[in-house]
Amino acid sequence: MNPQVEKFLKLPLYQRALLLVGFNAAILGLCIYFIFLPQYKEYTSLVTKHQQVRDQLAKDQKIADNLPKFKAEYEKMNERLAQALTELPNAKEIPALLTNIATLARDNGLEVLQFKPGADAVKGFYADVPVGLKVVGDFHQVAKFFYDVGSLPRIVNIGNVNIGGAKIENNRLKLTVDCLATTFRFVDEKASQPAAKGKATK
Known part of the structure; x- marks a missing residue:
């Protein structure tokens, strides 16, 4: 039997439990740091970009919805300008x-x-x-x-x-x-x- 294992088995139960908990915590911490955190950052970045795209699409849709109104106002402005020019001789x-x-x-x-x-x-x-x-x-x-x-x-x-x-x-x-x-x-x-x-x- 491996001396280290034999030494571990001779330890009191509570010490063995603490060592196992500490070891598992270290493994969990490493997993979080090297695996979970990078993926979480990538996830939050994608969520932010997705929200930005949605916001831009909403703005574009609003502009598209108001385009007929803008065209009508533009035509009215042209009519007013034409009317004003008729009152201004050359x-x-x-x-x-x-x-x-x-x-x-x-x-x-x-x-x-x-x-x-x-x-x-x-x-x-x-x-x-x-x-x-x-x-x-x-x-x-x-x-x-x-x-x-x-x-x-x-x-x-x-x-x-x-x-x-x-x-x-x-x-x-x-x-x-x-x-x-x-x-x-x-x-x-x-x-x-x-x-x-x-x-x-x-």
Whole structure:
């Protein structure tokens, strides 16, 4: 018989039991450390990745479900943009629009003392087109002119109104009105880029 085994058998029962428990615990610990833990880490990693894939699929599904809504909103935005562009004349239409404003002033019985277009102020896809106006007429004529300008199919804002020079003429109170009529034109980026490049090369 092996001396070590014989020595073990001669030990009291409780010592043999403790040694067996300790040995089994050591074997169990080694199994846990070298076999179970690596597999557990791999398992938790797979669970995490699986959850991430599920979350991404849920997000993608939500986007897919809302795609018709997004398309409808996009089409509405395009319609609104098209409508806005119809209210913004291009550069070629500005002279005709300014002529319409001057004609409205005269049609309402106003005497046009000044009609002075200013420099355009480009602000992205549109530009402000200011026109300095100085007219003479009674209150009703001026108010009707402002109303008619506001009713034009193109956007024209009246601002910087200054009323002065009141005088009686033919039993009617005539007013001298200074104001700034500002319309807006659409800026064609394709047309403006070559011009900008031409200036840069000079």
